[in-house]
Amino acid sequence: MDMDEFLERGEELFLPNLSLDIAIMGFQEGELKILLLEFEGKWTLPGGYVGREESTDYAAVRVLEERTGLKRSYLKLFQVFGNKDRSFTNEFEKIATKAGLPWHKDLWINQRFVSLAYYALVDIEKTNPTGGEWQQAFGWHNLKQLPPMWMDHGDIAEAAMKQLQRDITLEQISFNLLPEEFTMPELHQLHETILDKKLERSRFQKKMLSLGIFERLPKPKADAPRRKPYLYRVKE
Amino acid sequence: MDMDEFLERGEELFLPNLSLDIAIMGFQEGELKILLLEFEGKWTLPGGYVGREESTDYAAVRVLEERTGLKRSYLKLFQVFGNKDRSFTNEFEKIATKAGLPWHKDLWINQRFVSLAYYALVDIEKTNPTGGEWQQAFGWHNLKQLPPMWMDHGDIAEAAMKQLQRDITLEQISFNLLPEEFTMPELHQLHETILDKKLERSRFQKKMLSLGIFERLPKPKADAPRRKPYLYRVKE
Known part of the structure; x- marks a missing residue:
């Protein structure tokens, strides 16, 4: 048409x-x-x-x-x-x-x-x-x-x-806005951006983990001198 | 028409x-x-x-x-x-x-x-x-x-x-489902009915009052032998 x-x-x-x-x-x-x-x-x-x-x-x-x-x-x-x-x-x-x-x-x-x-x-x-x-x-x-x-x-x-x-x-x-695997700092930054306010980091992380919907992936290999944050994804 | x-x-x-x-x-x-x-x-x-x-x-x-x-x-x-x-x-x-x-x-x-x-x-x-x-x-x-x-x-x-x-x-x-003035037991019963489950009474009342949107009316006159519950309404 x-x-x-x-x-x-x-x-x-x-x-x-x-x-x-x-x-x-x-x-x-x-x-x-x-x-x-x-x-x-x-x-x-x-x-x-x-x-x-x-x-x-x-x-x-x-x-x-x-x-x-x-x-x-x-x-x-x-x-x-x-x-x-x-x-x-x-x-x-x-x-x-x-x-x-x-x-x-x-x-x-x-x-x-x-x-x-x-x-x-x-x-x-x-x-x-x-x-x-x-x-x-x-x-x-x-x-x-x-x-x-x-x-x-x-x-x-x-x-x-x-x-x-x-x-x-x-x-x-x-999490629909993040890649399949993401770090807690990324999730934290996302929420701060959407809500347009500061969220205390450790309290935020505790709240997210308490939801029980995310699983932590095995620790990444220490192939770099800087410590890498854990990756998370949504549980199946 | x-x-x-x-x-x-x-x-x-x-x-x-x-x-x-x-x-x-x-x-x-x-x-x-x-x-x-x-x-x-x-x-x-x-x-x-x-x-x-x-x-x-x-x-x-x-x-x-x-x-x-x-x-x-x-x-x-x-x-x-x-x-x-x-x-x-x-x-x-x-x-x-x-x-x-x-x-x-x-x-x-x-x-x-x-x-x-x-x-x-x-x-x-x-x-x-x-x-x-x-x-x-x-x-x-x-x-x-x-x-x-x-x-x-x-x-x-x-x-x-x-x-x-x-x-x-x-x-x-x-509160849109109740008369202008209502008692906490009425509000409690309403929530139990809508949610179709028991809600512990004192905890429910505490939560409702903590919202800060209801005001308690002056105590009703003791014109009856039974103690009457307080009446509440939504703050102006």
Whole structure:
């Protein structure tokens, strides 16, 4: 389906008035990062529409895979953005007309869209991001310094960050942002970065180990003069 | 708008393919109860559609008020039911044809519906429930003994209960189920009922008071021979 057809006949394939957006978050170089797509100088979250023949959750898994190459990740619906004026007519029109696409006011994507907002936690090293049909660039951005965003996508990214802060305090999901094997200092730095505050190291480590979900790997060989920290991973 | 018109032209007023359902829960006679509506021998949660000119959250507030008379309540979106086969054609057809309404397969409500699932916590004494246009009865039911339910509404009710169990453990929202002034034994019994387990009384009371959100009212006058428990309420 090319873009002309998508604009004219997309409603046959997708539920109208419903979209989904995913805040795909990773941890790299001591920063929490988010995957964004660019067109015309502003950025959006990866997103899409819900196929008439797929569940909402499956649609989210599909969009995540399309943009990152990942088949499995921690993915969570955290909010619904359903304001009555939530329509992207003006933004789409600029982009579509510039691209020479047919544009008229009755197109289905000119209507209001209720967006299901998900967040995903990924190991950036394992991703292989690709842009969408309309996008000119894509890349990882520091969540604390978002570039200019289209529509309400800055609000969605911020809401995802707040939800993540809350969720890692209550559940143990942060390891989804680290490689399979990680050190306690890495886990500690990750939590400090997400919560944006200092956490006393030995108390943090004690709390993490008391959860009983991590196992320590055998001590690494002393092949270097500096003492290496133990590696941990999630228990099978 | 009468029912004929609603069936034929509802899509002009409401977003297609999107509905909302609310598990309205209250606490009475030591039981957690849920408000249900009946037609043709089976029951549903109160629900509705999202007006094209209203936000999703406002639609939920409106449905809650229509069914209970309450203008304000604790109301929370907790899940989205978005299975690809989620359509109520068969159920609606039975009801509509029995009621002598026009019915054909192209009606908008024959399509798939993604449902936004909310729960509300109410003081049953303050509600004044009314049925919908299609319903033959409505009433409060014990959440642990649901009657036969239409469609997936039993699943939604159970998911709401699980979310409530989780939420009262993490947040202090349970007072929304009690009158404005309540005793610690009442709060204790409420938590035991929701969590479906015994909670050691003095430890529970200590934990609740340590939250610092409740204030104790002046001691009731000793106008009865039995000692009355203190009354508490949420601090302003």
